[in-house]
Amino acid sequence: MNYQVDIIIIGDSTAGHEILDKIAQNNPKIKLAFISQTFKSTTTHDYLNVEYFKDVVELVDYKNRLFGCYLKKGTRLYATHLIIASGLNYAPLVLNGKAASCVYNTTDDIPKAAKNQPAVVLCNTNSDVKFALDVAKKYKQVYLCTKAAEIDGLTEANAKKLNSTTNLVVLPNTSLLKAIAKDGTLLKVELDNYAVLNCSAIYVKTKATPATAFVPNNLIQKTELGYLVVDEKAESTVVPKCFAVGNCIQKYTKTKAQKVLEAILSDF
Numbered sequence: 001m002n003y004q005v006d007i008i009i010i011g012d013s014t015a016g017h018e019i020l021d022k023i024a025q026n027n028p029k030i031k032l033a034f035i036s037q038t039f040k041s042t043t044t045h046d047y048l049n050v051e052y053f054k055d056v057v058e059l060v061d062y063k064n065r066l067f068g069c070y071l072k073k074g075t076r077l078y079a080t081h082l083i084i085a086s087g088l089n090y091a092p093l094v095l096n097g098k099a100a101s102c103v104y105n106t107t108d109d110i111p112k113a114a115k116n117q118p119a120v121v122l123c124n125t126n127s128d129v130k131f132a133l134d135v136a137k138k139y140k141q142v143y144l145c146t147k148a149a150e151i152d153g154l155t156e157a158n159a160k161k162l163n164s165t166t167n168l169v170v171l172p173n174t175s176l177l178k179a180i181a182k183d184g185t186l187l188k189v190e191l192d193n194y195a196v197l198n199c200s201a202i203y204v205k206t207k208a209t210p211a212t213a214f215v216p217n218n219l220i221q222k223t224e225l226g227y228l229v230v231d232e233k234a235e236s237t238v239v240p241k242c243f244a245v246g247n248c249i250q251k252y253t254k255t256k257a258q259k260v261l262e263a264i265l266s267d268f
Contacts, residue, residue, distance in 0.1 A: 001075050003051060005031040007264065008069050008079040010057055011211070012036030014108075015246030015257055016085030022261055024050050030268055033077050035069065053077070057214045060084075062239055081264055084215065084228060084244045088208040093122075100179040102186035103202045107134045116140055117200035120189055122176065126153040128205055133161055135203045136168040143197055145174045171195075176202070210248045223250065241267070 007023065009016050009032060020034055024047040035053045056072040060082065067082040092099040102111075118141040121132040129151060136142040144162075149172050154162075162170060171191070178190040179202065188198045210226045220239060221229040228244040243260045246252055 003033060003075065003077045005033045005051065005077065005079045006268070007031070007081040007083065008033045008035065008067060008077055009083045009085055010035050010060070010069065010214075011084065011086035011246065011248070012039055013085045013087040013246040015252065016083065018257060019083060019085065019245065019261055019264075020047075020050065021045065023264070027265070027268065033069075033079065035071070035077070059214055059216070060219065061216065062219060062242070067242065080241060081267065082239075082242045083260070083264075084212070084220075084242070084248055085246045086211040087247045089211045091207040093202060093204055093206055095176055095179050100176075100186075100202060101181035101184055102179075102200065103204060103206075105204065105206060105208070107131075107138060107203070110138045111201065118143060118198060119201040119203060120145060120176070120197060120199050122146075122202070122204040124148060124152060126151060126155055126158060129154065129158040129162065131203065131205060132168065133158075133165060136165050139201075140167060142168045143199070144168055144170045145176065145191065146170070146172055147175050149173055212248050220244070225250075 007030060009020055020032065023030055024032060028049050030049060032050045033053060034050055035055060035057055037056050039054060053071060053075060055075065057069060058072050059070045061068045066078045066080060069077040090105040093103045119135055119139045121135050121142055121144045123129060123132050123144050124146050132142065132144045162168060174191045174193050176189050177192050179186060180188050186200055186202065188196055190196050212222060212226050212228055215228065220242065223229060227250045228248050230244050230249055245257050245260055
């Protein structure tokens with residue numbers, strides 16, 4: 001099936017949601033298509049002028065002044081404006097040669113059924129501590145596992161926060177050996193100190209790359225790491241009326257998102 005809209009937004013990222021909300025709320029005559037492999041139910045709003053597509057984008061192109069977006073299930077979308085707001089692809093957490101179940105790289109999506117169960121956070125550096133503290137805000141009990149006797153470069157402020165967070169237990173000199181799951185649900189993890197923790201989720205910052213494989217190199221230039229190249233003002237890519245925001249570009253700020261929004265709305 002083919003769809004003709006004014007703007008296509010690819011990616012269920014924070015930046016994509018912000019731009020979608022501002023356009024959809026204040027400009028009901030502009031037709032939008034919002035595409036994501038998985039929608040965050042807590043942040044996705046229902047607008048009459050927005051068509052939602054839960055699918056994988058396989059390819060985008062630009063012909064006859066229209067952007068074409070081809071989805072895995074066969075749907076084709078066409079629009080005069082394209083916003084790429086795709087996020088990051090995280091490397092899996094591998095334990096004993098197997099990818100562990102129920103592993104999360106951000107605190108954007110907390111499984112509802114998991115909130116009342118403990119969670120495990122893998123943390124080795126000071127920069128990971130904020131991540132652990134964010135997880136602790138959303139779970140009743142959190143175990144922070146670090147391979148070292150002390151977290152590297154821990155600041156005094158973070159040390160105080162760790163000590164004052166009553167539902168966060170620091171386990172130094174520990175690492176995960178095995179994750180035990182049933183029907184895709186994490187039940188417990190085994191540590192290298194022979195301890196077993198009952199938990200429902202593992203949080204870890206694994207290696208991440210931008211999710212831009214669907215963008216051909218001859219359409220938009222990419223860096224060696226796969227980030228989309230934008231102009232100095234980050235208002236657009238080298239293709240007219242094509243914009244990139246969020247984690248798919250290397251230097252993203254809310255100021256740049258506002259410039260993207262202004263540039264798009266000026267056309268309508």
